[in-house]
Amino acid sequence: GQNIDQPTEMTATEGAIVQINCTYQTSGFNGLFWYQQHAGEAPTFLSYNVLDGLEEKGRFSSFLSRSKGYSYLLLKELQMKDSASYLCAVMDNQGGKLIFGQGTELSVKP
Amino acid sequence: DAGVIQSPRHEVTEMGQEVTLRCKPISGHDYLFWYRQTMMRGLELLIYFNNNVPIDDSGMPEDRFSAKMPNASFSTLKIQPSEPRDSAVYFCASKRTGANYGYTFGSGTRLTVV
Numbered sequence: 001g002q003n004i005d006q007p008t009e010m011t012a013t014e015g016a017i018v019q020i021n022c023t024y025q026t027s028g029f030n031g032l033f034w035y036q037q038h039a040g041e042a043p044t045f046l047s048y049n050v051l052d053g054l055e056e057k058g059r060f061s062s063f064l065s066r067s068k069g070y071s072y073l074l075l076k077e078l079q080m081k082d083s084a085s086y087l088c089a090v091m092d093n094q095g096g097k098l099i100f101g102q103g104t105e106l107s108v109k110p
Numbered sequence: 111d112a113g114v115i116q117s118p119r120h121e122v123t124e125m126g127q128e129v130t131l132r133c134k135p136i137s138g139h140d141y142l143f144w145y146r147q148t149m150m151r152g153l154e155l156l157i158y159f160n161n162n163v164p165i166d167d168s169g170m171p172e173d174r175f176s177a178k179m180p181n182a183s184f185s186t187l188k189i190q191p192s193e194p195r196d197s198a199v200y201f202c203a204s205k206r207t208g209a210n211y212g213y214t215f216g217s218g219t220r221l222t223v224v
Contacts, residue, residue, distance in 0.1 A: 096160060098213060101152070
């Protein structure tokens with residue numbers, strides 16, 4: 001079966017650092033993605049990990065441990081505009097199908 | 111690049127009516143996906159196509175739902191008859207072959223069935 005777990009909601013302060021965790025159990029694995037979705041908008045691509053380790057892109061970093069079925073998204077120097085839902089997703093072995101977690105609603109407060 | 115284009119943006123219809131949602135993928139993308147998003151269930155994959163051929167429709171909830179992709183630049187998702195529980199945001203997404211390409215999503219169609 002397919003199971004992707006992430007916290008439902010988190011709150012953080014502007015300027016701080018926040019880590020959003022994701023654990024997964026899927027029948028296949030061909031990469032893990034993080035998407036950002038603002039209210040009323042479409043998800044937009046943030047990061048992709050297929051090998052273990054940390055990928056850094058500006059204020060955002062994503063980490064993957066395949067043996068543990070675990071990933072996290074790290075957001076630094078939080079800004080108010082970072083308030084959004086963050087979706088963890090796993091691509092299956094066929095390289096086509098993307099299965100999403102329920103998303104983590106992040107609220108950034110002044 | 112115009113991105114993935116979906117129409118209409120909003121649709122309000124009465125229970126029992128037929129609803130057709132439309133999607134134009136990004137040119138050159140050979141995969142097309144239909145997702146449904148609700149507060150309760152999150153983003154659910156309904157069906158996806160590769161080179162216009164349906165590959166996996168296991169997420170289609172019932173026979174009331176059908177999807178077609180007659181050519182590389184157009185796809186439809188049809189609900190007939192519609193029911194209030196079909197109310198959701200329906201997203202279309204496309205991608206190019208290769209696991210390191212994320213999906214590009216359209217703006218979605220917000221469907222309300224009353």
